[in-house]
């Protein structure tokens with residue numbers, strides 16, 4: 478039996494639509510991500526467990542984990558009898574890279590179980606392809622950090638998928654999922670097909686400036702540059718009171734606030750634990766919409782996907 482854990486991730490990270498992604502871990506040490514366990518068996522079986530398993534497709538062959546298993550069957554040219562347990566701990570359509578988490582945990586666990594038929598360099602390409610089938614287009618900003626950990630800049634050129642960026646160790650990422658769902662594919666169709674030259678220049682200034690600020694260790698400059706001119710203006714209408722939330726959390730002491738992936742999860746950044754706790758309390762009262770919603774104070778998960786059993 479082998480067991481792999483894959484962490485939740487923040488796609489876009491406010492300033493890098495489709496090209497920045499960060500893996501996150503709650504500071505209380507709890508797991509915020511999917512867990513996949515594989516053991517040999519006589520026939521194929523997929524068992525769904527976990528807090529959000531009731532959100533998974535009813536039909537097994539609509540589960541992305543089944544599609545990952547099918548991929549291995551075609552690769553190894555046989556019907557592979559294994560039992561897979563998926564612990565679905567991330568809500569679907571949350572903006573936390575839920576489908577990416579299932580893809581990365583399953584592919585990594587199956588590759589280990591079948592003694593690594595897929596080379597490490599090819600794994601990420603495959604994960605991107607599988608995740609792309611679900612969300613409507615290939616974007617690596619969830620699968621890359623989920624697999625490798627850290628803050629990743631997506632390059633996707635000549636088989637170089639991503640590069641790890643430095644990030645301020647004292648930044649805390651308060652993530653709040655209000656308990657409602659937004660399908661990534663729909664949130665992507667809301668975006669314009671074309672952008673003006675001015676917007677392209679503004680986006681380049683922010684993203685290049687942000688990366689520069691990371692490398693030159695200027696947290697204040699970095700946080701000022703975390704502006705999203707590509708997706709946020711078109712997606713805020715999907716999020717309950719987003720602009721008010723940004724304003725109010727800033728008053729409490731937040732140094733940044735943005736949409737996690739395609740939402741509805743938002744992230745708020747603080748460089749101080751006391752402030753982070755105050756923001757958490759405020760968001761708890763003002764952002765959650767259903768009893769299922771949650772808030773976690775997180776740090777960057779530097780480990781990415783790992784074997785836990």
Ligand SMILES: Nc1ncnc2c1ncn2[C@@H]1O[C@H](COP(=O)(O)OP(=O)(O)OP(=O)(O)O)[C@@H](O)[C@H]1O
Pocket residue numbers: 532533534539540541542568569570571572573574575576577579611612619659660661662738739740
């Ligand atoms: N194991 C799985 N985990 C998550 N989604 C799955 C899984 N298997 C199939 N799906 C389907 O994939 C789709 C995922 O949709 P979507 O990309 O919007 O969610 P997401 O990955 O949770 O998004 P986000 O990246 O914003 O968290 C849903 O239609 C869901 O039913």
Ligand SMILES: N[C@@H](CCO)C(=O)O
Pocket residue numbers: 488489494495496572573574616618619661664665708737738739740
């Ligand atoms: N970059 C993707 C992430 C989806 O979680 C988007 O914003 O559509």
